[in-house]
Each structure stands twice: as C-alpha cells, then as structure tokens.
Amino acid sequence: MIGLVISGLVQGILTGLMLAFLTVGMTLIYRISRLTNFAHGSLFVVAMYLTFALSRSIDINPLLFALVITPLMACLGWALYWGLIHPIRTRHHLLAVQLLLGLSFVLDASILIGFGGDLQSVESPFNSRFVHILGTGFTMTTMIGASISLVGLGVLALAIQWSDFGRHLRAVANDNLAARLAGLSVERLEGLTWALGVGMLGIIAPPMSSIVTLTPDIGLQYTVLSLVILIVGGMGSLVGTIFAGLVVGIAQSLGLLFLPGSFGALLPYALLVGVLMLRPGGFAALLVRS
Amino acid sequence: MLDIAQLSVSYGKIEVLHDVSMHIAHNECVALLGPNNAGKTTLLRAISGLVPAHSGSIRFADADIRNQRSDQIVAQGIIQIPEGRHIFAGLSVEENLLVGGARLKPRARRRQLDKLLDALPLLAELRARRAGTLSGGQQQLVVICRALMAEPRLLLIDEPTLGLSPVAIDDVFTTLRNVHGAGTTILLSEQNAELSLELCSRGYVMAGGRIVLEGDSAQLKAAALGEVYLT
Numbered sequence: 217m218i219g220l221v222i223s224g225l226v227q228g229i230l231t232g233l234m235l236a237f238l239t240v241g242m243t244l245i246y247r248i249s250r251l252t253n254f255a256h257g258s259l260f261v262v263a264m265y266l267t268f269a270l271s272r273s274i275d276i277n278p279l280l281f282a283l284v285i286t287p288l289m290a291c292l293g294w295a296l297y298w299g300l301i302h303p304i305r306t307r308h309h310l311l312a313v314q315l316l317l318g319l320s321f322v323l324d325a326s327i328l329i330g331f332g333g334d335l336q337s338v339e340s341p342f343n344s345r346f347v348h349i350l351g352t353g354f355t356m357t358t359m360i361g362a363s364i365s366l367v368g369l370g371v372l373a374l375a376i377q378w379s380d381f382g383r384h385l386r387a388v389a390n391d392n393l394a395a396r397l398a399g400l401s402v403e404r405l406e407g408l409t410w411a412l413g414v415g416m417l418g419i420i421a422p423p424m425s426s427i428v429t430l431t432p433d434i435g436l437q438y439t440v441l442s443l444v445i446l447i448v449g450g451m452g453s454l455v456g457t458i459f460a461g462l463v464v465g466i467a468q469s470l471g472l473l474f475l476p477g478s479f480g481a482l483l484p485y486a487l488l489v490g491v492l493m494l495r496p497g498g499f500a501a502l503l504v505r506s
Numbered sequence: 507m508l509d510i511a512q513l514s515v516s517y518g519k520i521e522v523l524h525d526v527s528m529h530i531a532h533n534e535c536v537a538l539l540g541p542n543n544a545g546k547t548t549l550l551r552a553i554s555g556l557v558p559a560h561s562g563s564i565r566f567a568d569a570d571i572r573n574q575r576s577d578q579i580v581a582q583g584i585i586q587i588p589e590g591r592h593i594f595a596g597l598s599v600e601e602n603l604l605v606g607g608a609r610l611k612p613r614a615r616r617r618q619l620d621k622l623l624d625a626l627p628l629l630a631e632l633r634a635r636r637a638g639t640l641s642g643g644q645q646q647l648v649v650i651c652r653a654l655m656a657e658p659r660l661l662l663i664d665e666p667t668l669g670l671s672p673v674a675i676d677d678v679f680t681t682l683r684n685v686h687g688a689g690t691t692i693l694l695s696e697q698n699a700e701l702s703l704e705l706c707s708r709g710y711v712m713a714g715g716r717i718v719l720e721g722d723s724a725q726l727k728a729a730a731l732g733e734v735y736l737t
Contacts, residue, residue, distance in 0.1 A: 380608070387594045387605045394592035394649075397554060399580030399609045399656060 223352035224473045225466060230354060230362040232465020236458045237365035237420050239442040239449075240372065241413030247389045247452035248409045251301065251312050257438030258320035259414055263289050263421030264338075264430055265327050271338045278338050279360060279422045286418030293414025297407045320435055328432040340426035361423030368419060369458055376454060385409060389452065444488045450500025459499045463487065507532045507691055508553070508584075508660055513562035513572075515552050522548050523715045525562070530660070530693055535686045537702040537709035538695040539726070544712040546695040547589055550662045553693075554586045555579045566660070581609055583659030587666060589695075593645045595638030599629060602637050602648050606655030615655070622651050626681075643674025650681055660691045667698060679705060703727055 242256045253259075266285050271278045300319070304311050342356035376382035388395040388402055396402055428434075445464050449456030464484045471480030495501060508530040515523040523545050530536050538546050551557045553564055555576040564572040571579055594602050603622065607615040623630040629651060632640065637648055646666060653661060663682070667675040679701055686692050686705065696702040703709060703723040711719040711726065719729065 380612075383597070383601055383605060384608060386597055386601075390594040390596050391592045393556070393588060394594060394652075395605070396556065396576045397580065397586045397588055397592070398605050398652065399577050399585075400605070401575070401577040 219351060220473060221470070222350050224470045226349050226352060227354070228466030228469035229462060230358050230465070231469060232462035233362045233365040233369070234420060234424060234461075235441065235445060235465050236461025237368050237416065238424075238438070239445040239461055240369065240454065240457050241416040242442050242446055243449065243452055243454060243457045244385070244409050245413040246446060248385055249301065249305075249406050251309065251316075252443065252446070253413070254313060254316040254439055255296075255320040255323065255435075256417075256442050257440070258323040258435030259289070259292070260417045260421060260424075260438050261327060261430070261432070261435040262292075262323055263417045264425035264428075265331055265336075265432075266418075267422045267425040268331070268336055268338050268430060277342070278340050278426060279342070279357075282419050282422045285421060286415050289418035289421075290411040290415030294407055294411040296414065297410035301410070302403060302407070320439060324432055324435045327435075331432065333432060336430040337428075338422075338425040338430075343426055355427075357423050357426045361420065361427065364419060364423065368416070373454060381405075381408065441484065444484050448488060448491045448498050450498030450502075453498070453500030456498055456500035463499075507534075507567060508693070509563075509565040510549075510553070511563045511565075513549075513552065513559050513564060515548055515557055515559045517557070521715070523552065523559075526712075526715075526717055528710055528717065528720075530691060533689060533691055534708065535692040535694065535706040537699070537706040537723070537726075538693060538712065539699050539702070539709055540712035540718075542697075545715040546712055547664055548715075549712070550586060550588075550664050550693070550695060553579075553584065553662060580656060583657070584662065585653045585656045585658035585660070586662040587649055587653045587664065589664035589668065591642065591645050591649055591668075593637045593640075593649055595636070597637055598633065599635055599637050599640070599648055600633040602652050603629075603655050606652030607657075609656060618655055618657065622654060626651065641674075642670055643677055646670060646674065646678055647681065650678070650685075654685065658690055660693065661685065663692060663694045663696075665695060665697060667696065667701075675701070699726075 238260060242253050245251060245253050263285055266288070267278055267281050270281045270284070300315055301312060304315065340357050342360060345356040346353035347356060347359045376385065384400050384405055387398070388400065388405055392402060445457060445460045448464065449460035464487065467483040467487050468481065471483035473480070475483065491498060510526060510528040513523060513526045514521055526549060538549070540546055548557060552559045555574050559572050563570055566582060566584060571582065594605060597605070600619070603619055604615060607618050610618060623633065626647070629647065632644065637645065640648065650666070666678050670678065682692065682694070683705060694702050694706060703726055706723060708722050709720065709726050710717050719726070
C-alpha cells in the first residue's frame with residue numbers, strides 16, 4: 217500500500233513537471249498580454265503530430281525532432297501574434313478569446329484531415345528502457361521528459377529574473393504605460409513572448425508524444441488541463457504554475473490509483489473548484505501571504 | 507528644440523486638443539499650467555506618441571515625430587514621467603532604474619545607474635527594495651530617476667507632486683532643479699503654478715484643449731489669473 221502511494225507520488229511528480237512545462241508558455245503569454253491562449257492545447261497537439269510525422273519518415277530517436285519542431289513552433293507563435301492577436305489588440309478581449317478558440321477548432325480539424333482519426337503513437341527506443349526510483353520502474357522517455365522540463369523551468373525562472381528580456385517582460389506585466397514610456401517596444405516583447413510560449417511546446421512535444429496516445433481531438437483536453445494549472449497557480453505566476461503543475465500531476469496519478477473508474481481523472485477539476493472557492497488567487501496568493 | 511504647430515487630437519469623434527502651438531528652446535524649463543481636463547496630459551501623451559494626433563505637426567530637433575511609435579520617440583531622447591506614479595511595483599528599485607535605461611548598452615546602463623545612485627544616496631540604500639513597498643515620495647523619486655536613466659534630452663513631466671506630502675514635494679522640486687541645472691530641457695505640467703513658475707522661466711496656460719495664454723513666469727504671475735486658470 218505504502219509502496220503504491222510512493223510510486224503514485226513519483227509518477228505524479230514526473231508528470232507534473234511535464235504539465236508545468238507545458239503550461240508555462242500559457243502563463244507567460246497571459247502575464248504579458250492578459251490573454252488566455254485557448255489554442256494552447258491544440259498547438260501542443262500540432263507539435264506532437266509533427267513529431268509523429270517526422271518519426272514516420274526519419275528513423276532516428278524522436279526526442280531529437282525537438283531541434284526542428286521548437287524553432288518551427290516559435291515561428292508559428294510569432295506569426296500568430298502578428299497575424300491574429302496584434303491587429304485586434306485594442307478591441308474587446310473576448311474577441312481574441314473567440315479567435316483563439318476558433319483557431320483551436322481549425323487546428324484540430326486540420327489534424328483530423330491530415331492524419332485521420334486513428335489512434336497513433338510515436339515509437340521510441342527509450343520506451344523499453346526503464347529507470348527504477350524507490351522500487352518502481354519508469355520509462356526512460358518519462359525520465360527524460362521530466363528532466364527536460366525541470367531544467368527548462370529552471371532556466372526560464374533564471375532568465376525571467378536576471379535577463380534583460382525577463383526584466384522587460386515583468387515591467388510590461390507590471391505597468392504597460394510606464395514600460396512604453398521607458399522606450400520598450402511592448403508589441404515586440406509580446407511577439408517574442410508568443411514565440412517563446414508556443415516554441416516551448418516543441419521541446420516537450422517529442423517526449424510527450426511517446427508517452428500518450430495521439431488522437432486529433434485531445435487538443436481541448438490539454439487546453440483545459442493547462443487552464444486548470446494556470447488558474448490554480450494564480451494566473452501569471454511562474455512559481456505558482458510550477459507548484460500547480462506538480463499538484464495536478466500528483467492528484468491525477470493518485471486519483472487514477474485509488475479512485476474507482478474515471479473519477480481519478482476528475483480530481484484536477486475538483487481541485488480547480490476547491491481552489492476557486494477557497495483561495496481565488498491560486499498558489500501565487502498563498503506564496504505572497506507567507 | 508521642440509516645435510508644435512496647430513496640433514489637434516481626438517478621442518474617437520471628440521476633438522480634445524484644438525490647434526495647439528508651442529515652442530521649447532534648448533535648455534529651457536517651460537511650465538504647462540491649467541485646470542484639470544484642460545488637455546495637458548493629452549498634449550504630453552501626443553508628444554510621446556501614446557495617442558495619435560490627426561493634424562498639425564510635432565517637430566523635435568528638426569525631425570517630424572508626429573505619430574511615431576512611443577519607443578522611437580524615447581530613442582530620440584524625449585522621456586515622459588507620466589501622471590500617477592507609474593512605478594513597476596513588483597520590481598526592485600534597481601530593476602526599475604535598469605528598465606529606464608533599456609535603450610542603453612549594458613555597460614553604459616551600469617555606468618548611468620552608478621552615477622545616479624552616487625548622486626542620490628537615499629536611492630542607493632533602497633536599491634534592493636520592492637518598489638511597491640516604498641512611500642509615495644520615494645516612489646516619485648524612483649520614477650524620476652528611471653526617466654533620467656534614459657539620458658533624456660527633453661523631459662516631459664506630468665503632475666509630479668500629485669498626492670505627495672509638502673516635504674516630498676520639496677524633494678521632488680529640488681531634484682527637478684538639479685536636473686534642469688545639469689542641462690536637461692523640461693516641460694513641466696503641474697497644478698501648483700507658484701512652484702512651477704519658480705522653477706521655470708516661461709509657461710503656457712491651457713484651458714478647454716487650447717493654449718489660452720503664454721508668457722514668461724513674471725508675466726504669468728502678474729496676470730493674476732489664479733482664480734481662473736492657475737489653481
């Protein structure tokens with residue numbers, strides 16, 4: 217029993233790190249543009265299908281495809297900002313929400329047209345190699361995905377705190393007008409943040425695509441899951457997002473182990489409801505209080 | 507240095523600035539006076555490129571800057587200190603200043619930071635504090651220094667003493683006097699006409715989106731328009 221709990225916890229932490237990394241791009245975009253990217257999950261699924269497509273035609277370890285997919289996704293994020301978001305930035309923000317939701321349906325449908333509705337998975341040699349932690353075996357893919365996420369989140373946190381880009385991003389998030397008057401090109405920074413936030417999906421998509429089963433309709437699930445983590449973390453807080461990612465990961469994995477049927481998968485949403493009722497500011501508010 | 511001619515600005519269909527013309531020479535300190543809603547803030551925002559102007563011209567150092575982007579205008583050395591203490595509350599004092607010098611090269615930025623902190627020991631003490639935790643007067647000082655980080659040629663200042671204590675107001679004016687003394691051109695919009703006319707040599711009075719009076723400080727004081735425009 218104890219062993220099961222421990223293995224569930226470790227599984228939850230590994231998954232949680234990847235979920236946090238997956239969400240953090242959404243967090244950054246929300247922080248600088250005050251916009252929730254409702255196409256985030258679909259963009260992630262696009263990156264996973266890109267991995268799938270590449271893995272069918274080129275026979276190398278799929279994790280290496282991140283080197284191609286990351287810059288591609290970054291360009292896509294940049295283009296999305298300048299093509300869709302920037303032209304309507306002064307209009308009502310619900311317009312952008314509708315646009316992004318619409319985009320997610322277009323992306324999902326495009327994947328369905330391009331790849332069909334069958335279940336797909338990306339074969340990886342790392343799926344059959346195991347690492348043992350506290351007596352439970354985890355696939356090499358999971359370990360690498362979690363490690364990349366951990367390192368990526370650390371690098372990102374350092375960059376936000378210490379680099380010019382990070383300082384400018386925080387300045388814009390703090391006070392848009394003052395940032396403009398300090399000579400920052402807010403539009404350029406927003407474009408870069410979209411490139412970064414969407415580009416990061418290209419790093420995590422290759423390992424995730426070897427872990428989960430791909431179908432064209434999972435985009436909205438990932439959007440909702442990211443949204444839960446974003447809100448539980450406290451809308452725009454980097455540290456909050458990491459905490460929330462871990463908590464959601466652990467809730468999911470323990471829920472699947474100990475709750476009957478599909479109730480386990482509902483646990484993250486129960487968590488969302490609980491947080492919204494008890495602590496609407498999310499983990500970030502909790503951190504500030506202490 | 508700054509030449510504004512027949513400038514008009516509208517918000518939507520409503521024109522809020524009508525035919526504003528103004529001239530500021532190099533090294534001058536010019537006061538912009540007038541009651542609330544006279545259009546002072548709008549004029550400063552139009553100069554900084556934050557609101558579009560639909561007719562007229564704004565020339566700075568002989569180049570037309572009307573409707574350039576705000577970051578391009580900052581790059582030419584026109585720095586605005588906006589009304590209402592727009593501080594980066596979540597950033598430290600030092601980070602606030604560094605953002606002010608965003609357009610400088612890293613080494614020049616460090617040099618400018620050290621120079622300012624040397625000149626203002628109070629700020630040097632506060633450099634690691636979160637700016638949002640400072641008092642109003644300290645915040646205003648940080649905001650002024652953030653503008654100075656950009657090495658301004660023309661400083662536009664909008665109501666720098668709003669909501670400050672008398673002691674803090676003195677501090678702000680002492681700082682501004684030093685800044686002007688060091689050779690920076692200033693356009694100062696301020697409710698407190700008496701104080702600003704002491705600092706500035708000339709002034710413009712605005713009302714209802716127009717310039718209704720201009721002259722040197724002695725003339726403006728003598729005009730005794732206190733009741734009408736200068737309070």
